[in-house]
Amino acid sequence: MGKSALITGASRGIGRAIAEALAGEGMDLYLLCHNNIEMLDELACRLTERYSISCHTFCGDVADSEFIDMVFSNIDSLDVLINNAGISHIGLLQDMTNEEWNKIINTNLSGVFYCCRAAIPLMLSSHSGRIINISSMWGSVGASMEVAYSTTKGGMNSFTKALAKELAPSNIVVNAIACGVIDTDMNSCFNDEEMSDLINDIPIGRLGKPSEVAQVVLELASAPEYMTGQIIGMDGGYI
Ligand code: NAD
Numbered sequence: 001m002g003k004s005a006l007i008t009g010a011s012r013g014i015g016r017a018i019a020e021a022l023a024g025e026g027m028d029l030y031l032l033c034h035n036n037i038e039m040l041d042e043l044a045c046r047l048t049e050r051y052s053i054s055c056h057t058f059c060g061d062v063a064d065s066e067f068i069d070m071v072f073s074n075i076d077s078l079d080v081l082i083n084n085a086g087i088s089h090i091g092l093l094q095d096m097t098n099e100e101w102n103k104i105i106n107t108n109l110s111g112v113f114y115c116c117r118a119a120i121p122l123m124l125s126s127h128s129g130r131i132i133n134i135s136s137m138w139g140s141v142g143a144s145m146e147v148a149y150s151t152t153k154g155g156m157n158s159f160t161k162a163l164a165k166e167l168a169p170s171n172i173v174v175n176a177i178a179c180g181v182i183d184t185d186m187n188s189c190f191n192d193e194e195m196s197d198l199i200n201d202i203p204i205g206r207l208g209k210p211s212e213v214a215q216v217v218l219e220l221a222s223a224p225e226y227m228t229g230q231i232i233g234m235d236g237g238y239i
Pocket of ligand 1: 010107
């Protein structure tokens, strides 16, 4: 039987690139998105035809534990879990509402908890598995105007390290990729001038590509099990 992977936030951006890369390795996929099921189904159709894999799609909120439990009730075995879905919030902390705070915490952190909690029993039964969390460099160093976002990614990094320790005896590997600025819709809030300032701060002189993050995911998915609990920097030398 082929290997399988579940990717959250797979309809676009980094998640979509990861889906394409894992499909290219012949993995069967469970793809989740929040709203755009048409776009996700179109991706699933294309990957199924091109790579002769199976693709199951689900549409819902990762912050809804009942939705995540429903998704996992359709899955018998899972080799790789990619916690990619996430949102950003740009603004002064003093202006942030309770609703905005809760939304980012629930999406970026609780969603990861719900997915891991549901995936772990499947991985325990095969005494193997890979969990890869898509984090941010701001989780290590913090970003002004992105305090809540930095908090969620810092939490994700601690979650990664702690869960790696908890699951290492069961041969389940947990790592995170701390991305720098990657060229996706998440950064469409920046105007040309802000983007040019941002790029000037990146030593390599350009944004990262979603396909480059996907390449690191592929490498982590096949790296030795001894490499666990790591936060892998992927930021063009920014940090
Ligand atoms: P994106 O906005 O293009 O994609 C985010 C994905 O998450 C979308 O598919 C969206 O539908 C999904 N999503 C958002 N809220 C959701 C919810 N409540 N339930 C289910 N799905 C939800 O952005 P991206 O850049 O591809 O981001 C992917 C991940 O990479 C995020 O976790 C983000 O924090 C992280 N990241 C991105 C950058 C960057 O510069 N683009 C940098 C560091 C980390």
